[in-house]
Amino acid sequence: MNERFSDRARHALALANLEAGKLRHTYLAPGHIMLGLIAEGKSVATETLRLFDVDLEKVRSQVRSEMGEGEAASGRIGARTQTQETKEVIARAIDEARKFGHRYVGTEHITLGLLAQEDSLPSRILRAQGVRIDSLREKTLAALRSEIDPSHDLVHSRHGHFEWMHQAELAKAFRSPKFWHTLILAVDSANRLGAGEIEQIHLLLALIRDEGTTVATLLREKGVTPDWVRERLLASNGAE
Incomplete structure (x- = not known):
């Protein structure tokens, strides 16, 4: 199966890398991905969280507080090593996309990847806000079935078939x-x-x-x- 990331998913991952830079971290962890999803602001992931009255600014503050600052140069630009947990999140997101027969990986697939790790920092912080992870997962799955994220339409309409890249090929870019x-x-x-x-x-x-x-x-x-x-x-x- 061929997959690619939706515009918003790619944007969220880029923002996650920026968030890691702000915290002076040389690595990319699930917490950074959560921050990236929140910073993107208009994705299915954030809209689903709002259904549970989640205070996104409070989540952002708690994630940053628990992760703390690293010792890298402030605002360091460049690649960051993905933690094993992050690799598992991305792999799970791709797997969720395949289960639905989708040719894209969207923010909702990434959200499911994050929720699969119930002991992860994002999951713990969401539970602390009264969110039941199983309920959030169901809402996310419902969003997937309806495909309400308009950025997915752009994936299908704006790019030619030469840009439908298998994940193994796309990974070459993300490793660079x-x-x-x-x-x-x-x-x-x-x-x-x-x-x-x-x-x-x-x-x-x-x-x-x-x-x-x-x-x-x-x-x-x-x-x-x-x-x-x-x-x-x-x-x-x-x-x-």
């Missing part, structure tokens, strides 16, 4: 430090420009900002610098 480094720079570029989504222009900025790489050198030789791109982008937006 260079991939994570570029992705986080793209997220940072989007945030600086006040963009709600990561677009191709942000990936271009990320490639240029990654000084010392062959791509950045070639682009700069042609006069394509971050400032040049930003000026063109602002001029284009102003013309509209």
Whole structure:
């Protein structure tokens, strides 16, 4: 079966990596994934949690408090090692997608992966807020059956069949430090420009900002610098 991550699932995982950076952690744990899902804000995962009157800000605060700060450089950009628990969460999410015959892995599949670990930090914090994990799992499964996340439609309509990648192939990218480094720079570029989504222009900025790489050198030789791109982008937006 071919799978790929939905736009929102990929965004949530990128945000999880950012959350790990804020906490000065060199690893990516289930707690960071929970923070990423909450930060994404518009996913099936967060909408399902709201059905249980979960205070997402309180969850965010408790996760950060229990995980504490690490000793890595503040805001460190780049890949983070997935803990064994995180690998199990992702594997379970993929397995849930397969069970439903879905060709994507969405935020709700990731949520099921998190809930499968009943002794994990996210599960413990949710239980502390009065959430019954089995009930939350049922609501998440109901959301999967209805496929109410509009980002899934984008998965099917915006990408050609060449982009339906088997998980083993997709994993190559997620194991690459260079991939994570570029992705986080793209997220940072989007945030600086006040963009709600990561677009191709942000990936271009990320490639240029990654000084010392062959791509950045070639682009700069042609006069394509971050400032040049930003000026063109602002001029284009102003013309509209």
